[in-house]
Amino acid sequence: MNKTHNQKAWFMVLPVVLLVAFSAVIPLMTVVNYSVQDTFGNNEFFWVGLEWFEEILASNRMHDALGRQVIFTTTILLIEIPLGIFVALHMPKKSGFWSSICLVLVALPLLIPWNVVGTIWQIFGRIDIGLLGYTLDQMGIDYNYTQDSFAAWVTIIIMDVWHWTSLVVLLSYAGLKSIPDAYYQAAKIDQASRLSVFRYIELPKMKGVLLIAILLRFMDSFMIYTEPFVVTGGGPGSATTFLSIDLVKMAIGQFDLGPAAAFSLIYFLVILLISWVFYTVMVHSDKEAGL
Amino acid sequence: MxxxxxxxxxxxxxxxxxxxxxxxxxxxxxxxxxxxxxxxxxxxxxxxxxxxxxFTDPSWYNGYLNSITYVVMNMVISLSVALPAAYAFSRYTFMGD
Known part of the structure; x- marks a missing residue:
């Protein structure tokens, strides 16, 4: 399309620029401001440079929270992505009554507000009034997610799998449906086994969609806050205190604005870096595929 | 079977x-x-x-009303500032695009 050169178009962009500047840039700059200053109390601040950053990067508490977060994210990705692809391979392919029913039921957990998910699972896991807790108790398994850190981890991981696997299922299903039938017919002529069809036709064609799914799940699980907070509030002791829960404890519980601001900047930059890596990989693989 | x-x-x-x-x-x-x-x-x-x-207790249904107010305001403001900007980016070239 031919674009005309017209400087007056700036007036149309101005409202967006002002709104974004007011609601995004100014708070970000405030956080940067807090991260390089310390306070005597009574709203008096003085410059300390990078002291908060050094203290945060060396603190054991942050390393523990980061370790827990990495373990959580890795486990979640390892469970959800294969399970999502597996379920998507078995969804009904013809667009008819059953495929619509399956799509609606599969998408249902995605629509629930996140703290409601936390509340559902909190009650679901209780031994006295929850189905899961009661069943496990009747089977004789020792299950108490408020006191046992392994049970707390298992509960949070299963809750996240329940909540978000459907996203991977829907994205993979969309990717699978876009493969033209000619590929499957060629595979039938060659008498390829089901596993070969998956490895050589379906997986390469789904690569773009899978990268998006992995990126979305990685970012979401790295930033997870409401669901573990509602179910365990940080876990027995600090067993399920992930990065964001730790950050909020520091910022609002202890009101240490300096370290909290430094922490949030580091958090933001880590997520930005990894998203950039994913984005570069995606764009590179798109170019290879000739798109 | x-x-x-x-x-x-x-x-x-x-x-x-x-x-x-x-x-x-x-x-x-x-x-x-x-x-x-x-x-x-x-x-x-x-x-x-x-x-x-x-549905009848005010302390419960006020939540719904607040949510709807928030969502409608959000939608109106987002659309009204984003549409002119989108039009500008797609039809014109100007300094800084």
């Missing part, structure tokens, strides 16, 4: 997804007393009282 493998796997998965939602509906049809004291797979005496409360 021929079992369709795909149908079996989908049924298992959908049962897994529906269990907490079934429990939620189960609890919503019981009274508070019954939830806390007995454990039953279906309410012993079905009651719609809970639904009546959330």
């Amino acid at each position: 021929k079992i369709n493998k795909s149908a079996f796997i989908m049924t298992l998965y959908i049962i897994f997804l529906m269990l907490p939602i079934y429990w939620l509906i189960n609890m919503s049809l019981k009274t508070n007393q019954e939830i806390l004291t007995t454990f039953s797979l279906w309410p012993n005496d079905l009651t719609f009282d809970n639904y009546m409360v959330i």
Whole structure:
């Protein structure tokens, strides 16, 4: 399309620029401001440079929270992505009554507000009034997610799998449906086994969609806050205190604005870096595929 | 008896997804007393009282009103500032685009 050169178009962009500047840039700059200053109390601040950053990067508490977060994210990705692809391979392919029913039921957990998910699972896991807790108790398994850190981890991981696997299922299903039938017919002529069809036709064609799914799940699980907070509030002791829960404890519980601001900047930059890596990989693989 | 493998796997998965939602509906049809004291797979005496409360008690339905107000305002403001900018970016070139 031919674009005309017209400087007056700036007036149309101005409202967006002002709104974004007011609601995004100014708070970000405030956080940067807090991260390089310390306070005597009574709203008096003085410059300390990078002291908060050094203290945060060396603190054991942050390393523990980061370790827990990495373990959580890795486990979640390892469970959800294969399970999502597996379920998507078995969804009904013809667009008819059953495929619509399956799509609606599969998408249902995605629509629930996140703290409601936390509340559902909190009650679901209780031994006295929850189905899961009661069943496990009747089977004789020792299950108490408020006191046992392994049970707390298992509960949070299963809750996240329940909540978000459907996203991977829907994205993979969309990717699978876009493969033209000619590929499957060629595979039938060659008498390829089901596993070969998956490895050589379906997986390469789904690569773009899978990268998006992995990126979305990685970012979401790295930033997870409401669901573990509602179910365990940080876990027995600090067993399920992930990065964001730790950050909020520091910022609002202890009101240490300096370290909290430094922490949030580091958090933001880590997520930005990894998203950039994913984005570069995606764009590179798109170019290879000739798109 | 021929079992369709795909149908079996989908049924298992959908049962897994529906269990907490079934429990939620189960609890919503019981009274508070019954939830806390007995454990039953279906309410012993079905009651719609809970639904009546959330629709008639102001402290509950104010939540809905606030949410709707927030969403409508959000939509109006976002659309009204984004559409002119999108038009400008797509039709014109100017300094700094």
